[in-house]
Amino acid sequence: MNQYDNKKNYKAMVAVTLLAIFLWFMVKMSKKYDYAIDVPLRIVNTSPEYCLKYPVPDTVKVEFTGTGDALFRLQFYPVVYQIDLSDVKERIVMDITQHPEYVRFPEDLSVMVKSIIRPQQIVFEMDRCQEKTVPVRPVYQVKTEPGFTLVAVKLEPDTVRVRGPMTYVDTLSRVYTARVVENDARLSFTRKVAIQKSGQFLAAYEPERVDIHFDIQRLAEKEITNVPVEVIHVPSQLEVIPLPSFVTLYIKGGEKILANARARDFRVIIDFRRDWKGEGVKIPARIETDLNILYVESRPSQFELFVQRK
Structure with a gap:
């Protein structure tokens, strides 16, 4: 028997085997x-x-x-x-x-x-439907590399529409996102994060996911000079002058925020009615600003008040 006959017999055996498998499969499937x-x-x-x-x-x-x-x-x-x-x-x-x-x-x-x-059984409990728009609160744990700081967290959108049973929706004041965890961050980043749904009640959330932007900047320091000191809650018959009347502020925060910070962005406030204890007694001031900074310090930090009648 030559090589050609061997190959021919092998093909025939394969064909017979495949046919047998097919017939067995058809019988089983029927x-x-x-x-x-x-x-x-x-x-x-x-x-x-x-x-x-x-x-x-x-x-x-x-x-x-x-x-x-x-x-x-x-x-x-x-x-x-x-x-x-x-x-x-x-x-x-x-x-x-x-x-x-x-x-x-x-x-x-x-x-x-x-x-x-x-x-075997399913309990279906119905309630009146209610809809409400509530704010979203981000949940995160973001750690930056040394020399960097997280200066702002923004959501888009910052509210969601919740539709569900009145028992749940009527008492709802806010919802939270899933937790975002980031370590050794040095660049700003955005995450699309799911809304945490109620584990007890059945409700629909629109949208179900929001974008959270984390603004990370290099940490910087800056001095702001000639910031005026204000005295509030002064009786109408008195004139009060803080000593000194202008201060220097030492601030720390993101470099982009500090680059545009000016004296007009800060208020150094002394509450006369609350804090004044008499002449010669130094009192602290509080510092207010809308800037998102890490640290602010007034130099000096305490003041004397010169008080006289008008």
Whole structure:
């Protein structure tokens, strides 16, 4: 037998083997089997006034019976367990094992629902729906490299629309983001972060994610001179002069913020009514600014007040 005959016999053996496998597969696929899968639970609710109060299971375990080929094709079709709650306005307990007709699947598939395996019961509790726009609070732990500082955190958008049961939404004053963790940061960055949803109540959030921008700048120092000292809450019959009347401020913060900082951005304030204890007694001042800085110090930090009647 030459090499050509050997190759011809090998091809014939392969063909026979493949045919046998195909015939075995066709026989197996034509037999009936039971097959259990998790199908999504779909809630239909056309009522604009009522909504689910608490979360329900995402899936239902359904056992089907049918031929092997039909059960195989079932995996590629949209199958759901659908419950209509449009007319429900209170709490109901449903034994879903008694309602195989709620399983939705293509009619052209030669399969049947044999049983609902789990869960056996689902509690559906309805509540009046309410909507509210609430602020978003970022949750983060950002550490910078030495010589850098986090100067600002901005959200876009900074509010979300929440729709859900009145029991939850009516008491809601804010929502929080998922935690952002960043170490050794030296450049500004933005993260798209999910809103933390209620673990107890079922609600919809729009949008479900927000952008958080972290403004990181190089740490800098600066002195601001000739900042006037103000005295407030002075009785109308008195004239009060702080000594000294102008101070120098030492500030630390992001270099971009400090580059534009001027004396007009700060107020050095002494509260006469609250702090004055008599002539010769030095008192502190408080410093106010809208700038996002890390540290500010007045030089000097305490003052005498010259008080006289008008």
